[in-house]
Amino acid sequence: MIEISLEEFEDFYKKKINSQFSKIKRATQKLITNIRENLIEIKVCMDHFIKSGESKVDGKAQKSLHFFSDRMRKEIDEIEIPDEDIYYDNVNDLLNSIKKLFPTINEIARKAFPKFQKEVQAEIKELDYITRKLGKKQGILDEFLRKKYTDVREAEELLKKLPKLFSLRDHIEKTRIELDEFENEHEEKKEVQEKLNSELIELEKNQLFKNLEDEEDNLFKLQLKINDEIGFKKALKKLKFELEKGTIHITNIDLNYLKEFLKNPIRMLSNERKDLPKFTSLMVQLRHSLEENKLNLKSETKEKTIEQINSIFDEKKLQANIENYLQVKEKIKGIENKIEEAGLTQKLDDLKNQISKISIKLERIENDKTRKNKDYIRYLSNLKVERETFQNMAEHVLNEPVKIDITFSF
Numbered sequence: 001m002i003e004i005s006l007e008e009f010e011d012f013y014k015k016k017i018n019s020q021f022s023k024i025k026r027a028t029q030k031l032i033t034n035i036r037e038n039l040i041e042i043k044v045c046m047d048h049f050i051k052s053g054e055s056k057v058d059g060k061a062q063k064s065l066h067f068f069s070d071r072m073r074k075e076i077d078e079i080e081i082p083d084e085d086i087y088y089d090n091v092n093d094l095l096n097s098i099k100k101l102f103p104t105i106n107e108i109a110r111k112a113f114p115k116f117q118k119e120v121q122a123e124i125k126e127l128d129y130i131t132r133k134l135g136k137k138q139g140i141l142d143e144f145l146r147k148k149y150t151d152v153r154e155a156e157e158l159l160k161k162l163p164k165l166f167s168l169r170d171h172i173e174k175t176r177i178e179l180d181e182f183e184n185e186h187e188e189k190k191e192v193q194e195k196l197n198s199e200l201i202e203l204e205k206n207q208l209f210k211n212l213e214d215e216e217d218n219l220f221k222l223q224l225k226i227n228d229e230i231g232f233k234k235a236l237k238k239l240k241f242e243l244e245k246g247t248i249h250i251t252n253i254d255l256n257y258l259k260e261f262l263k264n265p266i267r268m269l270s271n272e273r274k275d276l277p278k279f280t281s282l283m284v285q286l287r288h289s290l291e292e293n294k295l296n297l298k299s300e301t302k303e304k305t306i307e308q309i310n311s312i313f314d315e316k317k318l319q320a321n322i323e324n325y326l327q328v329k330e331k332i333k334g335i336e337n338k339i340e341e342a343g344l345t346q347k348l349d350d351l352k353n354q355i356s357k358i359s360i361k362l363e364r365i366e367n368d369k370t371r372k373n374k375d376y377i378r379y380l381s382n383l384k385v386e387r388e389t390f391q392n393m394a395e396h397v398l399n400e401p402v403k404i405d406i407t408f409s410f
Helices: 006-020 022-056 059-077 088-115 118-148 150-204 207-229 233-245 255-263 265-270 277-291 299-315 317-341 344-398
Strands: 002-005 402-405
Touching: 002 006, 006 022, 006 150, 006 344, 006 402, 022 059, 022 088, 022 118, 059 088, 088 118, 088 150, 118 150, 150 344, 207 265, 207 299, 207 317, 207 344, 233 255, 233 277, 233 299, 255 265, 255 277, 265 277, 265 317, 277 299, 299 317, 317 344, 344 402
Parallel strands: 002 402
Antiparallel strands: none
């Protein structure tokens, strides 16, 4: 088995196929040398044009003659002739350049020859002879490539797949670096998040926040009690519906108060005086409507609602709960003022804002990590497949198993 690094494979493989197909390579080199000689002959022919024209052609024609010679030299100099590295692609490029040279020569000659054609007839014939020779040799090389160079060309094609292996390795290395960077950034941001959360927990342990939490808990419990005591919204909604519809008529009832009460009963009760005159009036009218069965509610609902209203009047718990509710709200307001004066509110808001921002950044980094990791796995998979295919093709050419060692910089 041939085991070789990716970096060394190209030079190794070139030497192998150059040796394996040495006869064809030498034959190709010989044909290229013939073409090179012909091109040199054309440049020498240009010297003959200039030398002959110096004594035969007038000043204006001399300028055209030099232009023709310079253009011809320039066109030939631009043709790339393979030297030691003979491969199908650069030989084919040479052929294409030669093919393009002929119409270029004809075009240059068509414009320049009329100005000095009679004076340099021998040189024109010399150039025609050389270009015809060049055409024949170009044809021979073209036919040789098509008929004799097929196996060599297929062997050389493998080298075109080599850059993909390098590219995939580069992608893997770059992606691995980016993954590590994301991981480091994630760890840094995670540490910052944990520090901020610790600061937030410590801040929230402040007695003022503890007092605020306790009072807010008391307020919530009172809200539950109040809502439980006035848990007959169905009857109130029915009363409102019948009043709006006009099916029942009750004097001195405040329909706007009823509507607002249904939206937010605790707020409406809190805004009243201690004896709750509007609420009391509403309860009397509701109870009266129920006792006269004006609302057409189920007996069970009706009796339960009357019972709840009587309990409100008899036990006076609602008024006490409303009073407690207002007192707790005042306590909460006082604690909030103290928190504000101590600068704790701003500090709390700043911490929560920083935690929110760092959480968003962490989510973005995690998404980037996931995406980049998918790329990394895909590149590794592609490299595995491409290397396997490449090794099989190399084995087919070299008639020996091949293993390409690919190392990474991480």
